[in-house]
Structure formats: structure tokens, C-alpha cells
Amino acid sequence: MKRILIDMDDVICQKGFINMVNEFLNTDFKEEDAGSYYINDLIPKEKFKDWLDYFEKRNVYDYVETVDYAKEVIEKLNQIYDIYIVTAYIFRDNPDFSGMQLKNKFDYLRKEFPFIDPKKFIFVSNKEIIDGDIRIDDSIDKLMGKAEQKLLFTAYHNKKITNEELEKLNIRRVNGWKKIENILID
Ligand SMILES: [Mg+2]
Known part of the structure; x- marks a missing residue:
């Protein structure tokens, strides 16, 4: 396999972070408004300490939406591939929140993806050390780690990366789980 x-x-x-940030600021920002990967950068500096207090009392995975078809396609892939969920969990703005983040991630995965063996959840910072x-x-x-196929899942922060740039890195862009199903399942 x-x-x-x-x-x-x-x-x-x-959408977990953007939904929580909008609730905290009482705003209607879109993810693209952050201008980078880090949605938290939308928080004004003077409110940052209050934001951390707010964040610590909540679970960002209560604010997420599961991506369309992720469950269906991963469940199918799970029959024919050896699936691992590999996720970083160190919270940039306060590393002391990382244990809470890890637990919240674990609980979300158990609840939404009960068909994946929890032994196959990997919480890590440097994904290159994992072979796949x-x-x-x-x-x-x-x-950047070794792999025969690398799929870039389209998200708010990576839309400007051109196909030429991706080709050089041997990466293929995928717009959603139906496309992944199409590529990885005959
Ligand atoms: Mg990611």
C-alpha cells in the first residue's frame, strides 16, 4: 500500500481562525484579507493580548468547517492507501498553548474522521522527517520532503503561486477533494 x-x-x-477572529473583532474579514498564511495578523497590536486570552478560552476547532468531500474521499482512500494525518500544532503566538491545540486537533479528528486509526495521527513540526x-x-x-507525488491543496494564501513555479518543484495544484479522488482513485 x-x-x-x-x-x-x-x-x-x-475557516476556524477567520471565524474566531471575526467573532473577537466583530468584523467580517475574509481569509484573503490577512495577506499571509497567518490569519492572526489581522488582529491590531493593541488587542493582541486580549486576543490570546480569548483564544485560550476557546477551541478553534469548534469554529471550523470540514472541507467539502474531505470525509467521503478520505474514507475511500483509506481502503486502498496507508493514510496518515500529519499536522503541525505549535501555536506561533504562544507556544504554551500548543498542548491545548494538540488535544483540540486530536478530538476533532476522532469526532469527524472516526474511520482513521488514531495511531495514524502524526503531530509534528518538521514534516520532512516523515516518509511518504x-x-x-x-x-x-x-x-518539501521526499515523495513521488506532491499535491498542493488550493487555499487563500497559495492562490498566487503559478503553475510554472509548481512544476519546477514537481508539485501539482489540486482544487478540492473531488480532484484528489480523480487523481488517486481510478
Ligand atoms: Mg495546512
């Missing part, structure tokens, strides 16, 4: 390493944030679930045949991630940096 070929091994697939599947990222979690912005690949199987999305196929990698699926929304971040180019996280696709």
Missing part, C-alpha cells in the same frame, strides 16, 4: 500524508488545516478543515509516497498540503514548504 502506498502511504499518503495528509495535512489537516486548510486541507481537511478550514504522496503528500497533500496547502503549504509549499510542507511539501
Whole structure:
């Protein structure tokens, strides 16, 4: 069985941070408004301490939406591939929140993807140390490890990366789980 390493944030679930930030600021920002990968950068500096207090009392995975068809397609892939969910969990703005983030990620995966053996959840920072045949991630940096197929999952922060740039890195862009199904399941 070929091994697939599947990222979690912005690949199987999305919009958690933007929904929480909008609730905190009482705004209607879109993810693109952040101008970078980090949605938290929308928070004004003077409110940042209050934001951290707010964040610590909540579970960002209560605010996420599961990406369309992620469940259906991963359940099918799970029959014919060796599936691992590989996700980073260190919280940039306060590393002391990372244990909470890890637990919240674990609980979300158990609830929404009960068909995946929890022994196949990998919580890690450097994904390159994990071997896989196929990698699926929304971040180019996280696709740098060895693999025969690398799929960049389209997300708000990677839309400007051109196909020429991706080709040089041996990465193929995928717009959603139906496309992945199309590529990985005959
Ligand atoms: Mg991600």
C-alpha cells in the first residue's frame, strides 16, 4: 500500500481562525484579507493580548468547517492507501498553548474522521522527517520532503503561486477533494 500524508488545516478543515477572529473583532474579514498564511495578523497590536486570552478560552476547532468531500474521499482512500494525518500544532503566538491545540486537533479528528486509526495521527513540526509516497498540503514548504507525488491543496494564501513555479518543484495544484479522488482513485 502506498502511504499518503495528509495535512489537516486548510486541507481537511478550514475557516476556524477567520471565524474566531471575526467573532473577537466583530468584523467580517475574509481569509484573503490577512495577506499571509497567518490569519492572526489581522488582529491590531493593541488587542493582541486580549486576543490570546480569548483564544485560550476557546477551541478553534469548534469554529471550523470540514472541507467539502474531505470525509467521503478520505474514507475511500483509506481502503486502498496507508493514510496518515500529519499536522503541525505549535501555536506561533504562544507556544504554551500548543498542548491545548494538540488535544483540540486530536478530538476533532476522532469526532469527524472516526474511520482513521488514531495511531495514524502524526503531530509534528518538521514534516520532512516523515516518509511518504504522496503528500497533500496547502503549504509549499510542507511539501518539501521526499515523495513521488506532491499535491498542493488550493487555499487563500497559495492562490498566487503559478503553475510554472509548481512544476519546477514537481508539485501539482489540486482544487478540492473531488480532484484528489480523480487523481488517486481510478
Ligand atoms: Mg495546512
